[in-house]
Amino acid sequence: MSGVVRVLIPVALGTNRDADLAAAFEAAGAEADRVPLTALRSGEKKLADYQILAVPGGFSYGDALGAGRLLGLDMSGWFSEQLREAVSAEMPVFGVCNGFQALVRAGLLPGDGDAVLAHNMNHRFECRWVTLEADGANSSPWLAGLDEPIRCPVAHGEGRFVAGDIDTIEDRNGVALRYLGDDHLPAGGAYPANPNGSMNDIAGITDPSGLVIGLMPHPENHVFDRQDPLRGRFAGGNCLPLFKAGVDAVS
Amino acid sequence: MFGVALDSLDEYKLVHIHSEAVPDDIGRVADVALASPVGEWWISAYEHQIEGIVIETGLRPGVTDREGAELVREAGVLGVDIATATIGRRFVLHPTAGTELDADQVAVVANRVLHNEVIERWAVGHLEPAFVGDHDEAPAVEIIEMTDLTDLDLETLNNERRLGLDHVEMVAIRDHFFEIGRNPTDAELETLAQTWSEHCAHKTFGAHIDVVDRDGAIVETIDGLLSQFLRAATDAIDAEWVRSAFVDNAGIVAFDDKNDIALKAETHNHPSALEPFGGANTGVGGVVRDILGVSAKPIAVSDILCFGPSDLDPAELPDGVLHPKRIRDGVIAGVGDYGNKIGVPNIAGAIVHDPAYTTTPLVFAGCFGVLPTGSNPTDPKAGDSIVVLGGAVGRDGVGGATFSSQTMQAETAEVAGSSVQIGDPIVEKGLIDVVVAARDARLYNAITDCGAGGLSSSIGEMAQEVGAIVDLRRVPRKYPGLAPWEVWLSEAQERMVMAVPDPAPLLTLAERWGVGAAVVGTFTGKGRLVVVDGDESVIDIGCTFLHDGRPRRHMLATRPAVGRPQRRPVPDDFDESDATLELLAHPNIRSNEAVIRTYDHEVQGGTVVRPYGGVAADGPADGTAVIPLGTDSGRAMVIGIGVNCLMGDIDAEAMAWNVVDEAVRNAIIAGADPSQLSLLDNFAWGNPTDPDTLGRLVEACRGCHDAALAFGAPFVSGKDSLYNVFVGPDGEPDPVASTLVLTAIGVCAKPETVPLTGATAPGNEVWLVGPEAGSLGGSHLDAVLGDDLGGDLPRPDPAAVSRHHEVASAIAGGLVVSAHDLSEGGLAVAAAEWAFAGRVGLDLEVPGDEFTLFGEGAGRYLVEVAAGDSERFGAVVGSASRIGMVTDTNRVVAGPVELTHEQIQRAFVGGEVVS
Incomplete structure (x- = not known):
């Protein structure tokens, strides 16, 4: 495909990290378009005119009835046909935080079983920097550039990944990213390295195709070195390779 | 339980x-x-x-x-x-x-x-749900028989309708309507009460004040606190970076060659006392709309919170007051909920605890925004449509401005229940998108937010010069049954008002972002405020009387006594290390990290200096900084905050000066250029009709004025909250501590030179900037000793100004590895926090007296300097002295004080050590 990669960033009422996500994809060389759902619903904008779908963080519909639920229902309801076509055309899909929650609610993730992003183990909204490592066995194109750990913030109250059948996801190497401790060993469920108590330290997963990725942390908030609170004093790089890999996959 | x-x-x-x-x-x-x-x-x-x-x-x-x-x-x-x-x-x-x-x-x-x-x-058992819509038919406009009332009857009317007006104001209204030969409608009277409320009109800050001495002789007359002190300082400094001061919803200052910064801080005390979550929630929502009200995109919020002791025995709680712990939990949740949901990082604040806040908690909420230079139009034109954006109105929040301008009593919760609301932040997030898009497309000639007083204030103020006609039938409602005056006064949240030459594109834009919008009237150019409900007249008054008809207040203040008892010695069994640990555990000093973690301080991706930093992100930073999303100069906006709850009732002038200094030095450490600082003032005071209370307010304003001049930092906006007094069932007034919150805003040209939070490298030198000894009057040492041992408060210190400039020069020159200011608890506390944040040791050679270890005062810093930069640093910062080294131990040694990281952590954070 020639030309600049176009990323669709859907904006529901209450979505709020849309501009952050757009800035990250733009830093990776793509052109990002923040589109209100009303414009998708009216047909003014079409998913088919883009090469990547990136569902941003925030509090879509105020998290009413559960984080991501109503946006997920939008996706599995009136938006489902466009989405099905896009997925069957092998469009990469990226969901971060509330976007991840919505992809799970919509059934796109994990894609082969039930899962939920439950309330954090400490029952609080939690904003702190975490260290993440890509699972080397996962062959998703999104992870192609992640040779070393990355660091970025989490900011959520409902991010504890719980799967109905975790072994199925592990067995197909569907875990994308895990929380690491400061020593760069697995967090082992320990707070605060694993900030929410997720099963198996899971921060993000992919669907069986590897094209749909969802994660709770915010890599879009660490694509420039100036955003690093430790200013490079400790290992753990920025997250730009994640976005570049996605863009490269469709370039 | x-x-x-x-x-x-x-x-x-x-x-x-x-x-x-x-x-x-x-x-x-x-x-x-x-x-x-x-x-x-x-x-x-x-x-x-x-x-x-x-x-x-x-x-x-x-x-x-x-x-x-x-x-x-x-x-x-x-x-x-x-x-x-x-x-x-x-x-x-x-x-x-x-x-x-x-x-x-x-x-x-x-x-x-x-x-x-x-x-x-x-x-x-079963509670029948109350669906909206279960209401009676709408009441009609009521005429208030007023023109032939006696003075006594006027006071009855004032009380019955909770108008909160002065007697002379009631007389002025009666006489005005007598002159024009009719009685006012309920909506007219309520509109006047809102417009003339302390909340909207700042009557005390505009009043003529006679200051008398203890013998009753007039020693000073003040021609308005705002004009004589705060605005006077701004005018005298005449800073070229100030774009708008005091006149708009928020102050506006220059940021880079393309953009300006808008800034504002508000209080939401009375609502937070009654419904902590909703009060704090809508407090944040309100100040964010102040920033939208000058066409700026919000980039940060701040919160300064003052509570009673969390461990207060419930038996000591007066009737009608929520427990401080419940207020604290609710307020913190409310602040976090709103900022998190609208996607604006909360990056600055403070939490203060004192028994003086048990019955009158304080909630200060700030917001900061960015706008292209010159992009805020402020001129409604005759013929412009009046467009209301956002939610529909209900009976929520009717009378908030008058409510917040009166003292609270045990039964206030019942009477004023409708004055408190719950916010709907996702509607406000939509407003942000619409306002920014409408600004960039230049769709409006003026904009303001709908806050206290609802449409009566917002449209009333916009119409001040041109006049307007509004049809209440066109105002979207949540449910039927509202009286016209309720529609007009409703403080339903998340609404903005615009003067729009052509509404069509704005309505399309609003629909696209899922935000409600309605054309409710027209600016007329006729100089009258006219409100109708279909065919029925609701309001018809001249804008001149509404905005200029209020008689000026004359008030009396008593000059506070001067002189403090001589300092007495500390007890014989005083132990410096134990005192440091007690200070670290004091509720005003101990770690608030657990609170900060519930606030999103990362959204928008611009945060470069966070509230907590250091190797484990658990060390307190001083100021904070954010690079506004969408700007490309590489500059950061810096926020420094100062607040003190112990000094104001002892010496309000010294308190004010020191609070300004604290805000300034916090901003300096986060990289601010001291030659381009701007200030916000927020006063929370008791009942100003009490001459002693007003006397302290006069001195605080004087301190603000003098400090602003000394620092060359103009005030650009502010807000006073008065009548923070709780009158208990016994009839005894319980006033709040005289509290001033100062917010300093600055610009950092090179964020990469900002000092790190927490000392970093063993072998580096430690320098102390400023005098070795501080003052102990009104200090936190006395607070933990539980005894006022006397002695002077830190006096205004003009020499602090040059120290700030020296430190800033050293930072800009890349000579400062890390730094921490000396504030509550003085040097010993600062050293402990700073070493703990970096998980390094300190070895400081200082005198062991309590003035050195625990004294407080202006313009003092601890600075970490690389050994090789020692000479250059000494040359740049002439006021600094080298006092020791960073060590690779877990011990902090400062004279007789000797503490381990574990001890510090247990006192400052509690719980187990994270290494």
């Missing part, structure tokens, strides 16, 4: 659905919208088998119910018609075996723990 023995308490979410759909369809909605495959289930409430005592709670009609509204919307997507839905909770109490609860005990649990009567109702 309250003498009630419970084994357990179960909680269920109740969803009341009002629909003619068949049960199967309702079940289909519930399956999809309420349950989930992992962990959530539903059952018809009538089939819910439960044992125990059931208490159900539900929102009062008209209180924001986002979940109910979304359920209705989602059911529609699924093809099921639901008329209304509302969310409540069902609690099941299981008393301890062998005990029973009587009705009084059940009521105690319901009232103290399970619900807040300001926004909720409750019942034992």
Whole structure:
């Protein structure tokens, strides 16, 4: 495909990290378009005119009835046909935080079983920097550039990944990213390295195709070195390779 | 708990659905919208088998119910018609075996723990839901017989309608309507009360004040605190970076060659005392709209919170007052909820605890925004349409401006319940998108927010020069049954008002972003404020009388006594290390990291200096900084905050100076250029009609004026909150501590040179900037000793100004590795926090007296300098002296003080050590 990669960033009422996500994809060389759902619903904008779908963080519909639920229902309801076509055309899909929650609610993730992003183990909204490592066995194109750990913030109250059948996801190497401790060993469920108590330290997963990725942390908030609170004093790089890999996959 | 023995308490979410759909369809909605495959289930409430005592709670009609509204919307997507839905909770109490609860005990649990009567109702067993729409027919406009009232009857009217006006103001209104030969309508009277309220008109800050000495002789007359002190400092400094000061919703200052910064801080004290979550929530919402009201995109929020002691014995709590712990939890949750949901990082603040805040907690909320230079139009034109953006109105928040301008009493919660609301932040997020897009497309000639006083204030103020006509029938409502004056005065949140030459593109834009919009009237150019409800006249008054007809207040202030008793020695068994640990554990000093973690301080991706930093991100930073999303100069906006609750009632002038200094030095450490600082003032004071209280306010304003001049930092906006007094059932007034919050805003050209939080490298040198000894009057040392040992407060210190400049020069020159300011608790506390943050040791050679170790004062810093930069640093910062080294131990040594990281952590954070 020639030309600049176009990323669709859907904006529901209450979505709020849309501009952050757009800035990250733009830093990776793509052109990002923040589109209100009303414009998708009216047909003014079409998913088919883009090469990547990136569902941003925030509090879509105020998290009413559960984080991501109503946006997920939008996706599995009136938006489902466009989405099905896009997925069957092998469009990469990226969901971060509330976007991840919505992809799970919509059934796109994990894609082969039930899962939920439950309330954090400490029952609080939690904003702190975490260290993440890509699972080397996962062959998703999104992870192609992640040779070393990355660091970025989490900011959520409902991010504890719980799967109905975790072994199925592990067995197909569907875990994308895990929380690491400061020593760069697995967090082992320990707070605060694993900030929410997720099963198996899971921060993000992919669907069986590897094209749909969802994660709770915010890599879009660490694509420039100036955003690093430790200013490079400790290992753990920025997250730009994640976005570049996605863009490269469709370039 | 309250003498009630419970084994357990179960909680269920109740969803009341009002629909003619068949049960199967309702079940289909519930399956999809309420349950989930992992962990959530539903059952018809009538089939819910439960044992125990059931208490159900539900929102009062008209209180924001986002979940109910979304359920209705989602059911529609699924093809099921639901008329209304509302969310409540069902609690099941299981008393301890062998005990029973009587009705009084059940009521105690319901009232103290399970619900807040300001926004909720409750019942034992089934609670009939209150759907909006269950209302009587709308009352008509009422004429208030006023023109022939006696002075005494005027006061009765004033009290009955809770207008909160002075007697001379009531007389002026009566005489005005007598002159024009008719009585006012209810809406006219309420509009005047709102417009002339302390909240909107700042009567005390504009008043003529006679200051008398202890003998009653006039020693000074003040021609308005605002003009003589605050604005006077701004005028004298005449800074070229100030774009707008005091006249708009927010101050505006230059940022880079393309953009300006807008800044504002507000208080929301009375509402937060009654409904902590909702009060704080809407406090943030309100100040964010102040920033939108000058066409700026919000980039940061701040919160400074003052509470009573969390461990207060409930038996000591006066009737009508919520427990400080409940207020604290609710306020923090409310602040976090709003900022997190609108996607604006909360990056600055403070939490102060003092018994003086038990009955009158304080909530200061700030917001900062960015706008292209010159992009805020402020000129409504005759013929412009009046467009209201955002939510619909209800009976929520009627009378907030007058409510917040009066003292509170035990029964205020019942009377003023409707003055408090719950916010709906996602509507405000939509407003941000629409306002920014409308600004960039230049769709409006003026904009303002709809805050206290509702449309009466917002349209009233915009119409001040041109006049307007409004038809209330066109104002979107949540439910029928509202009187015209209620529509006009409703403080329903999340609304903005614009003067728009062509509404069509704005309405399209609003629809695209899912935000409500309605054209409700026109600016006329006729100089009158005219409001109709269909054919019926509601208001018809001249803008001149509304805005200039209020008689100026004359007030009396008493000059505070000067002189403090000589400092007495500390007790014989005083131990410097123990005192340092007690200070580190003091509620005003100890770590607030657990609170900060519940606020999103990263959204928008611009945060470069965070509230907590260091190797484990648990060391307190001083100032904070953010690079505004969408700017490309590489510059950061810096925020420094100063507040002190111990000094104001002793020496308000010294307190004010020191609070300004604290805000400034916090900003300096976060990289601010001291030659381009701007200030926000927020006063929270008691009843200004008490001459002693007003006397302290005069001195605080004088301190602000003098400090601003000394620092060359102009005030650009501010807000005063007065009448922070609780009158208990015994009739005794309990005033708040005289409290001033100062916010300093600066610009950092090179964020990469900003010092790190926490000392970093063993072998580096430690320098002390400023005098070795501080002052102990009004200090935190005396607070932990539980005894005022006397002595002077830190005096205004003009020499501090040059020290700030020297430190800033060293930072800009890359000579400062890390730094920490000396504030509450002085040098010993600063050294402990700083070393702990970096998990390094310190070895400081300082005198062991308490003035050196614990004294407080202006312009003092600890600075870490690389050994090789020693000479250059000494040359740049002439006021600094080298006092020691960073070490690779876990020990902090400062004269007689010797502490390990573990001891510091246990006192400062509590819990186990994270290494």
